[in-house]
Amino acid sequence: MRQHDGQIAADQRAGRRVTPGTVPSRVVGHRRGSPAANALPQPLGPYECDLVRRSLTVVEPQAQDLAVYFYAILFMRHPGVRDLFPEDMDVQRDRLLRALLRIVDLVDSPEHLARFCSRLGRDHRKFGAVTAHYAAVGECLLETLARYAGPAWTPETALAWQRAYGIASEVMVLAADDDARLRPAVWSARIVEHRHLGNALAEITVVTDPAYPYQAGQYVSMETPWRPRVWRHYSPANAPRLDSTLTFHVRHVPGGHVSHALVYRARVGDVVHLGPPEGDMLLSNASARDLLFVAGGTGLAPVRALIEQLAADREQPERRASLFVGARTGDELYGFNDMLRMAQRHHWLTARAAVSHEHVPGAQGFLPEVITTAGPWDHAEAFVSGPPGMIAATRQALRRCGMPASRIHHDSWGVPVLDAPLEPAHQEQEEDHYT
Template identity: 80%
Template structure:
């Protein structure tokens, strides 16, 4: 399987185009499950194939990955019959692009692997159906601009949306049907079942542009099931280090709110919050966190600005964390741009912090890149904040 993927990987773009072309021609009923613009979806196909091959020697982690993928596909409307159609077209596509490297042995290996993966996805989706909806309808009940292309969007769901502070949510908007983007609630669960998201418009981001500039109170969104394991662990006596870059402050803010709502969770521990951005204008939410620290003696807040000279706050977030002297007595939670998270993680590892005490969301497409095994580390990017 690895040999065949190595052969077709240089042809990834053409392979994906061909796969979806024959899938939609043979099974036109599945076209409605996919977004109009297929560019991102084609990349996801290769990611999934590479992840399956990466985990093929670890049945436990392969099953975990496929189960997560199966549960996630419920929100797209995938049903059992679709898996056979996808498998048929996928294997034919791999055979075409692998050429002479596609031996009977490799074909049999892929047939077995796809059969196991699809069966695991189907069973996980069926089990999930008995536990919760595939999606939650969410009405916008609050919308305000925070400046610097940032908006605070509050939604109410019915039924109530079950999640834990620190998790993230996939969201679909009416302006880009079947295009899902991930955002983290900026609040701990509330009794009124509302969730607040902080959304920054990014260049070329059609979903973020709509949520910041087009969305209005009364508009309806759809939310997929909660994901992510960046939730507060059981009290351990260790101090907490929270680091947030940009809108990565949202889930960190939710964790702080959970602690403030349940101070017994601290048990004498201190919380050190580091908020980072490239410029002072991008350093949103700092004033609110500073006010919170004045009300709660257990919270200390420090800012870091990497691309502007601001006395007392100059430096990249990973460098400021390194200078703080955090050691093995710390439990760390990191959220923000992938490069920042990767760099901060390396700083903490070098300081002696065990990997099990460093928590963060996946660095890429969450379902495809969620960590399963320390032996399969995430790709790290040199993109510091």
């Protein structure tokens, strides 16, 4: 066993957790516990940034081969690391490249780089990674970059990459360590109810002990026993409850092994794991304006949670709330009757459907068009959830209607930790000109 593997084992015994992808802080030069430990590492200079970016441009066309080679030497030299990754590595290889691209994109913006790497460090705790993995990954990553950069890999370039990786890893380690003092890496959640809703959709309720700390509108990464180390994101369809239960709406996606297992294989009593809550689509980010809720598909789940919270929170100023739910066909328009009943109980809420690919009297049309027709919305604040294309089209339609970008709340999907915006959520001073 190599020295790094021995350090990994020691870290595992000590319970220190972090993520695959960085160097311990002692490599960067900050001693844990020193006054400088919580400060941002010294950022790269313009020349170093240019070296890093130019070398990545050289290796990017070889991205697939680069990722395969990187993981091959990582697993060969540090076999214990293999257990942190899923059997199918295709998605993970894509994650590696996207993380590298974003780190390089942010390398001359220390505050944004710190936010991104902090999220990576916190997120990777759920994989069971420990501090020593950062050194192992750093060693193999730099060797891989050198191999594929060829003549472009000069001593100056190598030093710039070593510094860039050191900065990223320093932030990731500190963020993971701080997070470990506040909460678990994962929560075990037992399925207490499983109900098929038709059209490849299931409603799954779980209970956690201790209670899962989230806010309405956030989303959760979930690991199932049928696909170990594969995490997918789902939004609770309810505001926090006193009994610590969470309800998820899961639709089977063709080719989706996790969604297939949750919809058709999961049973009451099965245990899944939840990562920490993520997302900024929160009512606490909103003003006292009227509210526009827009949901497509299972994007209704977080919107329903937000409306539940709005109904329960007596401290919230009373304002009008309009809900629009979109689907391709009437069969896909799940949960809408429940929202109509909720609207009947609360005079401040109205609900309307939009079906795009089937004639449904009173609900015909594409969601962005139906919303635009029902405006104006320049006075409102919007919360949008659903497929990425629907979010983009709705956002564009609302901007054309005069709604400032700072009042359109939505979260990234795909791999949120890689795609999430790095600015504080929807600042009022955000640029509001539509282009």
